[in-house]
Amino acid sequence: KVFFRAGALAVLEEVRDDIVTDLICKLQGTVRGHESRKLYLERVAKREMIKVAQRNFRKFLKMKSWKWFNLIRFTKPLIGLTKMEEVLEQLQEKCEKICSEYDEAVSTKTMIEKENNAMRAEIDKIRSELSG
Numbered sequence: 001k002v003f004f005r006a007g008a009l010a011v012l013e014e015v016r017d018d019i020v021t022d023l024i025c026k027l028q029g030t031v032r033g034h035e036s037r038k039l040y041l042e043r044v045a046k047r048e049m050i051k052v053a054q055r056n057f058r059k060f061l062k063m064k065s066w067k068w069f070n071l072i073r074f075t076k077p078l079i080g081l082t083k084m085e086e087v088l089e090q091l092q093e094k095c096e097k098i099c100s101e102y103d104e105a106v107s108t109k110t111m112i113e114k115e116n117n118a119m120r121a122e123i124d125k126i127r128s129e130l131s132g
Contacts, residue, residue: 063069
C-alpha cells in the first residue's frame with residue numbers, strides 16, 4: 001500500500017481532473033471544428049450550385065425565343081429513340097411465325113382426329129363382326 005500525506009491525494013486528483021478536462025476540451029474542439037468545416041464546405045457547394053442554376057436559367061430565358069434553340073430542344077429527346085417501323089416489322093414477323101406454328105398445330109390436330117375417328121369406326125366394325 002502507498003501512503004500519502006494528508007491532502008496529497010486530493011491534489012493528485014485535482015491535477016488528474018484538470019488533465020482530463022483539458023483533453024476533453026481539445027477533443028470536443030477538434031470534433032466541432034471538423035463538423036463546422038464540413039458544414040461550411042457544403043454551404044459553399046450549395047452556393048456554387050445556385051450560381052450555376054441561375055446562370056443556366058438566365059441563358060434559357062435569353063434563348064427560349066430563338067427558333068433554332070426550340071428546334072434543338074424539342075428534337076433532342078427524339079434522338080436515339082427506337083424506330084417504330086422497325087419495331088412493328090419485328091412484331092409482324094413474330095406474329096406471322098406464331099400464327100404459322102398455330103396453323104400447323106391445328107392441321108396436325110384435325111389430321112389426328114380424322115385418324116382417330118377412322119380407327120374408332122374400324123374398331124366398331126370389328127366388334128360388330130365379332131358379336132354378330
